[in-house]
Amino acid sequence: MPAASRRERHRTETTAEIKATALKHLVEEGAESVALRGIARDMGMAPGTFYSYFDTREALLSALAADAYRDLAAHLREARDAHPPTAPAARALAHGLAYRAWALAHPQEFRLLFSGRAQTPHTNTPESTAAEYELCLGIVEIATTATPASPSADGNGSTTYTWEDFAPDFTTVARATFPTLTPPALALSLRVWGRMHGLVTLEIDGLLRPQIDNPDTLYRDELADLVRGLGLTPTTE
Amino acid sequence: MPAASRRERHRTETTAEIKATALKHLVEEGAESVALRGIARDMGMAPGTFYSYFDTREALLSALAADAYRDLAAHLREARDAHPPTAPAARALAHGLAYRAWALAHPQEFRLLFSGRAQTPHTNTPESTAAEYELCLGIVEIATTATPASPSADGNGSTTYTWEDFAPDFTTVARATFPTLTPPALALSLRVWGRMHGLVTLEIDGLLRPQIDNPDTLYRDELADLVRGLGLTPTTE
DNA sequence: GCAAAGATTGAACAGTGTTTGGAATTTGGT
DNA sequence: ACCAAATTCCAAACACTGTTCAATCTTTGC
Incomplete structure (x- = not known):
């Protein structure tokens, strides 16, 4: 590897330092309090x-978001891989639990990733989209292993899906990774994501706590129902 | 009624004008662009x-949020009341569809209500909490009419719920409105909310569109599955 | 008509993100 | 070893923001 020039080294060092102090401010006070001048100070x-x-400031936040996305995707993958492929129910459950666990451990990052992103979309680097893909692939895996009992999930419902209903970029990646993937299963994966995301984001946004003391068991129940609905036998591995 | 003094009249008028122009800015450019000086200008x-x-500026946003909450609650109630109490499935479905419809019609207000509220909680006036209660009551109605097929919803699961698991303020109101309400049903109502909220918030935050062209049918499928899971027969009323 | 209360003003303060010109420093080539 | 080119850095400025404050103008109740 070509020895990075002195300048280059210093440059990557300070960019890292900027991101580090920005992250500290983000975690402690939220994204809105990440101030350029504060960091410079x-x-x-x-x-x-x-x-x-x-x-720009937005570019810095996008960089932080990309890092967070990578971290989240890795966390989810790790949680799934704690169980063998022969136990898809356990893998799905672990994924769902890890999603909430990460959100609770990193609420500000979670907000940065998912809250009002349509407003100010993060600029996606090649790496950030890679992380985004991996996160989606995790849910797709769950959907492919599923043999849903409910009809609306596999095309028996009133609606049917074709490949053209989905973004071609991701679809090709997903099909390459999971050859048995079908359009309804891809749709199901998005629904699974939405179902996991709903309670978690309500909790993170502080709308669940004033109503119920312990969202933990509530989320566990929801996940149990979800896994059951996917036709995944809760094998006590 | 005591004829409001000239000053009082002028006061309510300008407060209304402030809220109106603030709302315009909110709808057109998002909450972050609601600037005091811009309004004054x-x-x-x-x-x-x-x-x-x-x-303070935050107080103005809270006022806008309260209005939006009232509007949303009214919209949902209207949608439910388009179907008779004898068709609970239709009422539940209408509620779910109206939730997404309102969010798509008022994305900025939706974000203002639900996005990052834990960060800067809106100050709740008596009226705002009333609207909040009515929204929750709508979901509670759905949960009470449900006879869930899945065990985890009615206490057959590993977890059980008691009244003490929930906020006492709202619980009393809910029990007064629905005498047959049980703790598991109350928990179920929160899960129903989360399930409706998940896909909608993903779509509003721009995370669904890059993946799927038509979130509409996706959400419909999810709602159909939800209503079926609640044991509500999809009677063609 | 007059004192008190309320509304309005315009300037000021402390912040913010961003731009710019010039000085300091590191780099690559001769 | 030196010099020109390219970066990096600083300091000041610009255009904003929310908020405060003393001084005015206006309405109110007596």
Whole structure:
């Protein structure tokens, strides 16, 4: 590997430092409190210097979001892989539990990823989309292993799906990874995501706590119902 | 009724005007772009004058949120009441569809209500909590009419619920409105909310569109599965 | 008609993201 | 070893933001 020049080394170092202090502010006070000048102050540098490393404040937040996405995807993969492929129910359950666990452990990052992203979409680098794909692939795996009891999931319902209903980029990746994937299963995967996301985001946004003391068992019940609905026998592996 | 004094009349008028222009900015550019000075500019008044009507910018947003909450609750109630109490499945389905329809028609308000509310909680006036209660009561109605097929919903699962698991304030209201309400049903209502909220919030936050072209049928399928899972026969009323 | 209460003003304060010109520093080539 | 080119850095400025404050103008109740 070509020894990185002195400048280059210093550059990656300071970008990392910027991201680190920004992350600290994000975790402690939320995304809105991530201030350029605050970061510059903490690092003892002039405000303008920031723009040698990031085009804009939004670019910095996008970088943090990409990191968070990677972390979340890795966390979910790890949770699934704690169970063998012969226990799809356990893998699905673990995925769902890990989704909430990560959100509770990193509420600000979770918000940064999923809250109002249509408003100010994060600029996606190749790596960030890779992480996004991996997260989606995790749910697709769950959907492919499912043999749903309910008709609406596998095309018996009133609606049918074709490949053209989905984004071609991701579809090709998903089909390459899971050859047995069908359009209804892909649709089901999105529904599974939505179902996991619903209670978690309500809790993170503080709408569940004032109503119920312990969202934990509530979410567990929902996940149990979800896994059962997917036709995954809850084998006590 | 005591004829409101000239001043009082003018006061309510300008507060309404402030909220109206703020709402316009909210709808067109999002909550972050609701600027005091911008509103003052539009209304041709000095920036400081604003503080004669609202304590802070956050108070204004809370007022807008309260209005939106009322509007949403009314919209959902209207949708349910389009079907008779003898058709609970239709009422549940209508509620779910109306939830998404309102969100799509008022995305910025939807975000204002539900996105990152734990971060900066809206100050709740008596009226706002009333609207909040009515929205919850709508879901509770669905849960009470349900005779869930899946065990985890009515206490057959591993977990059981008692009244103490829930916020006492709302519980009393809910029990007064629905005498047959049980703790598991109350828990189920929150799960129903989460399930409706999941896909909708993913779509509003722009995470569904890049994956699937038509979230409409996807959401319909999810609702159909939900209603079926609640044991509500899809009677063709 | 007059004192008190309320609304309005415009300037000021402390922040913010971003731009710019010039100085300091590192780089690659001769 | 030196020099030109390319980065990096700083300091000041610009255009914003929410909020405060003393001084005005206006309406109210007596």
